[in-house]
Amino acid sequence: MEPFYGLFATLLVVHGLAGASGNLVAAPAKVDAVLGKMITLGCHIQMTADLTLIQTSWERQVPSGREVLAVYHVRHGTHVSPDFAHRVSFVSTTDRDVSISMKAVDLADQGSYTCKVSTFPLGNDQASTDVNVLVEPKVYVASGPAALLEGEGESLVATCVAERGLPAASVSWETELSGRAETQRREEADGTASVSARYLWKPRADAQGKNLTCVVRHPTLENDFRKDHTLNVHFAPTVLVKGEKKNWYAGQADVTLICEARANPPVREYAWARLDGAMPDGVSAVSNRFAFTRPLTLNDSGVYRCQATNQMGVRSYNVSLWVQEPPSTTAAPVATTGGPPRVPAAGTARSPSDSPTPAPARDGTLGVAAGAAAGAALVLILAPLAVCFSFLRKRRTFRGDYYTKQYLGPSDAQKETHMDVLQPHELQEVYGDRGGGGGSQELKAKLSADLIYGDEERGGDDWAERGLRLLCRRLQRPQAAAPVRAARPRQRLAVPADDCRDNCADGDYVAHVDGSVISRREWYV
Numbered sequence: 213m214e215p216f217y218g219l220f221a222t223l224l225v226v227h228g229l230a231g232a233s234g235n236l237v238a239a240p241a242k243v244d245a246v247l248g249k250m251i252t253l254g255c256h257i258q259m260t261a262d263l264t265l266i267q268t269s270w271e272r273q274v275p276s277g278r279e280v281l282a283v284y285h286v287r288h289g290t291h292v293s294p295d296f297a298h299r300v301s302f303v304s305t306t307d308r309d310v311s312i313s314m315k316a317v318d319l320a321d322q323g324s325y326t327c328k329v330s331t332f333p334l335g336n337d338q339a340s341t342d343v344n345v346l347v348e349p350k351v352y353v354a355s356g357p358a359a360l361l362e363g364e365g366e367s368l369v370a371t372c373v374a375e376r377g378l379p380a381a382s383v384s385w386e387t388e389l390s391g392r393a394e395t396q397r398r399e400e401a402d403g404t405a406s407v408s409a410r411y412l413w414k415p416r417a418d419a420q421g422k423n424l425t426c427v428v429r430h431p432t433l434e435n436d437f438r439k440d441h442t443l444n445v446h447f448a449p450t451v452l453v454k455g456e457k458k459n460w461y462a463g464q465a466d467v468t469l470i471c472e473a474r475a476n477p478p479v480r481e482y483a484w485a486r487l488d489g490a491m492p493d494g495v496s497a498v499s500n501r502f503a504f505t506r507p508l509t510l511n512d513s514g515v516y517r518c519q520a521t522n523q524m525g526v527r528s529y530n531v532s533l534w535v536q537e538p539p540s541t542t543a544a545p546v547a548t549t550g551g552p553p554r555v556p557a558a559g560t561a562r563s564p565s566d567s568p569t570p571a572p573a574r575d576g577t578l579g580v581a582a583g584a585a586a587g588a589a590l591v592l593i594l595a596p597l598a599v600c601f602s603f604l605r606k607r608r609t610f611r612g613d614y615y616t617k618q619y620l621g622p623s624d625a626q627k628e629t630h631m632d633v634l635q636p637h638e639l640q641e642v643y644g645d646r647g648g649g650g651g652s653q654e655l656k657a658k659l660s661a662d663l664i665y666g667d668e669e670r671g672g673d674d675w676a677e678r679g680l681r682l683l684c685r686r687l688q689r690p691q692a693a694a695p696v697r698a699a700r701p702r703q704r705l706a707v708p709a710d711d712c713r714d715n716c717a718d719g720d721y722v723a724h725v726d727g728s729v730i731s732r733r734e735w736y737v
Contacts (some may be wrong), residue, residue: 236263237329239339245317246432247347247378252303254311255327255339265307266330270300273324281325284310319345319378319402347404348432349377353441360415361524362447366391367415370441372426373408380405382429389413389424417447420476448525449475453518461536465507469531471500471518483519487530508535 238256245251259265269283282292284305292300296314303311310329314321322345328338352375356368369391374381385393391413398406411424420443428437451473460467473479484497494506502516513535519528 236331236334236337237327237339239327239341241340242342242344244431245314245321245343245345247319247345248316250313250315251317251321251343252311252313253325253327253341253343255309255329257308257310257329257331259307259331263334264332266332268310268327268329270312271326271328273326278326282312317343317345319347321345345378346432347376347378349374349381349404349407349428349430351375351381351426351428351437351439353426353439355441355444360443360445362415362417362445364415366412369411369413369443370424370426371408371410372428372439372441373406374428374430375406376400376402376404377407377430377432378404379431381407383407383409384427385409385411386425386427387411388422389419415445415447417445417450417476419443420445420447444476446476446524449473449479449520449522449527451518451520451527451529453529453531455531459536460508460512460533461538462510463507463538464535465504467508468501468503469516469518471502471520471529473500473520473527475520475522475524477523479520479522481521483521485517485519487515487517489514510535510537 236258238258239254243251243253253270255268255270257265257268265286267283267285270281271278272281273279279295280293281296281300282290282302284290284302286307290302290305299315300312303309303313310327322343324340324342326338326340328336330336350373352373354371354373356370358367360367360369372383372385374383380397383395391411394410394412396408396410398408400406409426422443424441424443426439426441428439430437451471454470454472455468471482471484473482479500482500484502485491492512494504496503496505500518500520502518504512513533515530515532517528517530519526
């Protein structure tokens with residue numbers, strides 16, 4: 213071994229005197245090593261056909277100078293320093309690659325490493341690599357010092373710690389909760405750093421079982437480190453009663469109520485009671501199940517309570533059981549109005565589809581139809597009577613004369629103070645004395661029914677009787693259209709009573725109180 217060490221020392225001296233002669237050696241400028249793991253230091257030689265490799269070596273820079281780790285000689289082989297023999301070895305020993313590996317890297321291994329190469333005829337060349345030792349942090353999540361209790365103030369839920377990392381790790385929380393995080397950093401004596409993140413939150417029962425995720429980022433980790441923490445919130449029971457049926461009626465069997473309670477810690481005791489009276493006979497209350505072991509009766513109606521207890525407290529739920537009369541058919545129970553006051557509870561609500569239509573509804577429908585038919589018949593009977601009465605009323609209140617066929621309102625009628633009729637001597641001048649005065653008296657008597665009187669001169673019954681007779685006569689006989697001649701004066705013609713007796717149609721003339729007869733038709737002369 214002594215000739216080898218002598219040659220090794222000689223090469224080092226020659227290398228130190230010659231210096232670098234070209235870009236023959238290539239090595240990475242920086243390598244990150246993880247504490248406790250293995251690292252590889254690469255060294256590649258750019259050899260050509262006219263070059264001959266003689267020796268390569270790896271050295272480390274220390275405060276006192278340089279320290280040789282390993283040597284490779286083409287003729288004499290490899291040699292590793294005794295201080296690194298258990299950790300350093302050559303990965304490759306060729307004329308192009310002389311890389312080494314180092315196991316169990318320590319913090320003291322951080323520094324600068326140099327690969328030196330001796331060739332002929334170019335001489336020596338080298339390349340250096342800086343080794344940066346990283347320390348992977350130790351990550352763990354710890355629960356808070358006390359249990360999370362619903363209703364309490366802000367509490368420490370959990371703490372995530374990235375301990376002794378180099379460089380210091382990044383720690384954060386991911387969650388849907390509305391709490392807050394606090395981060396602390398502590399420098400260690402060996403140059404590492406410990407980082408902790410605490411999460412504070414006001415406990416709520418609805419968050420029971422949800423996850424809180426700690427996320428750690430560090431150069432030594434290929435991916436983010438994630439660790440879940442499941443919330444454990446203690447709360448009193450939340451109680452709900454469910455029934456197998458929503459409607460109950462007398463004679464119904466197999467009626468059961470189930471008390472469901474969500475609690476942490478779990479419910480340790482269930483209790484059933486009736487609030488508005490004594491518990492009826494024929495019931496079974498075991499744990500969270502309440503059942504009637506017999507058919508229901510109307511006396512079973514009442515308010516029942518389920519009570520659940522755990523270490524956090526006691527909670528209860530009330531359910532109103534309303535037993536109705538048995539239905540008329542087995543299709544569905546008959547819905548009735550009224551009933552005892554109801555306490556808000558589950559299992560007693562009924563939808564509109566659950567309530568059947570009462571049977572008497574059909575009889576009521578038939579009665580309504582019959583009443584409508586009778587009303588229609590009554591309307592058909594009274595309508596003609598109303599029309600007839602209206603017509604007669606209009607005839608009674610008519611004001612005017614038969615010559616102009618014009619209606620005079622009350623005010624105009626009052627202005628007509630004189631009666632425009634032909635006097636007896638005027639009839640004589642027009643027609644002469646054709647039948648004597650006796651005939652005129654007979655005509656007056658004959659046409660006394662057609663005399664025009666005021667309302668005060670006739671009785672109501674007599675007027676109605678004569679008006680109806682006149683109306684029927686007019687409806688049976690067609691009316692002759694009056695000739696129209698424009699821009700000519702009209703004259704009223706009085707006809708002697710004797711002529712009217714033989715030649716006039718009945719009802720065409722009207723006798724006045726002065727003895728004259730006036731035609732209802734209009735004559736234009």
